[in-house]
Amino acid sequence: MAAKVPDRRVRRTRNLLQDALMEIMLTKGYDDVTVQDIVDRANVGRSTFYAHFTDKQQLLTSGIEQLRESLARQEGVLEGPSAGLLGFSLPMFQHVADNYRLYRALVVKGGSALVEELARDMLTGLVRDELAVLVPPGAPLPVPLEVVVQYTVSSFLALQTWWLDQKMPCPAGEVDRMFRDLTIPGIMALGIAPQS
Amino acid sequence: MAAKVPDRRVRRTRNLLQDALMEIMLTKGYDDVTVQDIVDRANVGRSTFYAHFTDKQQLLTSGIEQLRESLARQEGVLEGPSAGLLGFSLPMFQHVADNYRLYRALVVKGGSALVEELARDMLTGLVRDELAVLVPPGAPLPVPLEVVVQYTVSSFLALQTWWLDQKMPCPAGEVDRMFRDLTIPGIMALGIAPQS
DNA sequence: TGGTTGTTGAACACGGTGCTCATTTTCGAT
DNA sequence: ATCGAAAATGAGCACCGTGTTCAACAACCA
The missing domain is CATH 1.10.10.60 (Homeodomain-like)
Structure with missing residues (x-):
């Protein structure tokens, strides 16, 4: 076949x-x-x-689907928590850098609620899986896990959007560091510990 | 007149x-x-x-404009940094609670790129002003100030959206606390200190 | 009350949509 | 090179939402 x-x-x-x-x-x-x-x-x-x-929506969706497949092939994106807390971040930024024009097209002009939603859904899945592993199943958190997920996803998208809007003013490793600097302290403070 | x-x-x-x-x-x-x-x-x-x-866009905009004016009258929103770091947050959540249906209408269904943008712009102004006061003018931050602003705004909107989507499962003070728990550690770690 | 101002509904041109179909072009397998 | 299958074409069509006009009518307020 x-x-x-x-x-x-x-x-x-x-x-x-x-x-x-x-x-x-x-x-x-x-x-x-x-x-x-x-x-x-x-x-x-x-x-x-x-x-x-x-x-036209289906055309857009099919394009995004291709991009998603390409992203899935990107080194390291799907490694889960093994790459450390929020390990998806760096490979993701690299993928953005590798497909600059495409990502740019998706973001300019407030870029449609649809694009936002698709990107968000995909990321949300990744983050949810990753955090689910790290957090003790029954442990009572000061913040619902789902909120932490939403917070993390939004922060990541904020950084990515800024990076694209500014036409990638710094290397991927740099935005990645900023993202982690800002986001990780808040997560750690909840008692969620990375394995390293 | x-x-x-x-x-x-x-x-x-x-x-x-x-x-x-x-x-x-x-x-x-x-x-x-x-x-x-x-x-x-x-x-x-x-x-x-x-x-x-x-x-219809102008109709929407005029409605949002009214909401914005109502928000400006809300106790404490415009107090600036005097109310402590991210002091706008609690009054803002309260305003959302007071105008539940209206805010809900603006958020459901991925709610239009336009709404997102308007809300974002307004918040961005508030946060930018607040942080500008706190940070030493010439001090080199590990993260550009504008990035901190975008990060903060996105985090706030993430919490607010979650709160609305879940139909306000907890009091305003509680979401506010979550927002601060998650966001403030990352900001403090940059060397930006609240005055208290 | 009367003059002003707002509301109404019908009519219109415009532009984008999603679809049909007969015709022509291109493909790829032999 | 040929030929049958598959794809591309473009004209045409019904439909819907938009934004505007206008003459008749209704509500306001002084």
């Missing part, structure tokens, strides 16, 4: 549409992009668009 | 529209609301809507 490679034309069309969407997002932001804009920029027939995607 | 009170009909219409928008947002989220929905729910002529606002 070889993973059937789609027709060359199909790949071409899909890529053209993906790229077109990204380019236009960089100038207008997702919300203002129109299907017409996309097919014009991509030099693709309007009906062709609808042969592949039901609407 | 007495602040000319608008015609009674005008007040009536504006309130009807405001309320209608809020109600519909509670069920559909801002993005899916249509001008038609609003005027139907409000029992107001379509052309009347456009006599007052240019589009």
Whole structure:
């Protein structure tokens, strides 16, 4: 059952549409992009668009899905708590650096509630798993675990957004350090201890 | 120059529209609301809507503006650093509690990038002012001040959103404590000291 | 009361959407 | 190189939400 490679034309069309969407997002932001804009920029027939995607949201989602897969292949992202507390952070920043234009397109212009939500959901899963391992199951925390998760995710996204908005003014290792400097003290103070 | 009170009909219409928008947002989220929905729910002529606002965004903005004014009157929000580090937090949570339905409408359904941005901008101003006072002007921080600001704002919004999503499962003082427990250690560790 | 101001609903042009279908182009396997 | 299958095309269509106009009507307030 070889993973059937789609027709060359199909790949071409899909890529053209993906790229077109990204380019236009960089100038207008997702919300203002129109299907017409996309097919014009991509030099693709309007009906062709609808042969592949039901609407622009699905096009965006498929693009993000690819990015997500690429991220999953990124060294170290999925190592869990073994890499130390909040170990996902550095690889994640590196992945952002490696796909600068793409991430930029997703963030500019307040970048759609949709993008925010997708990014958030994925991160939330990672963080929840990681913290669940570290915290003693029945131990009463001064702050609900879910709150710690939300707090951590929001902080990370804050740093990432700043980094992108400023056009990556420092190396990935540096933002990562800032993120940890700010976030970890608050977490440790709750009695959650990293294994190192 | 007495602040000319608008015609009674005008007040009536504006309130009807405001309320209608809020109600519909509670069920559909801002993005899916249509001008038609609003005027139907409000029992107001379509052309009347456009006599007052240019589009639904302006209606939303005017509503938020009112909320902002109400917030400014809230005891303690604008006291600056005199109330201790992050002193705006508790009064803010209280204001949320006092205007539960309204805040809820703004947050449900991933609540529009626009709302997020407006809330963020306002908070950012508060936090920036507060921190600017506390930090020695020329002192080199391990983290740019602007990053600390973004971090603080995001953390606060994370807590506030969680609190609203969970339908206020604890008193304002409690979320406030959580917020401080999580956020302040990271800030203090940078060498920024509260005056107390 | 009367003059002013606000409200109404019908009508309109516009632009984006999602879909259909007959025709043409391109692919890839033989 | 050929040929059948699959994909791309673009014109056309119905639909919906927008934002505007206007003449008739209703409510306000002095």
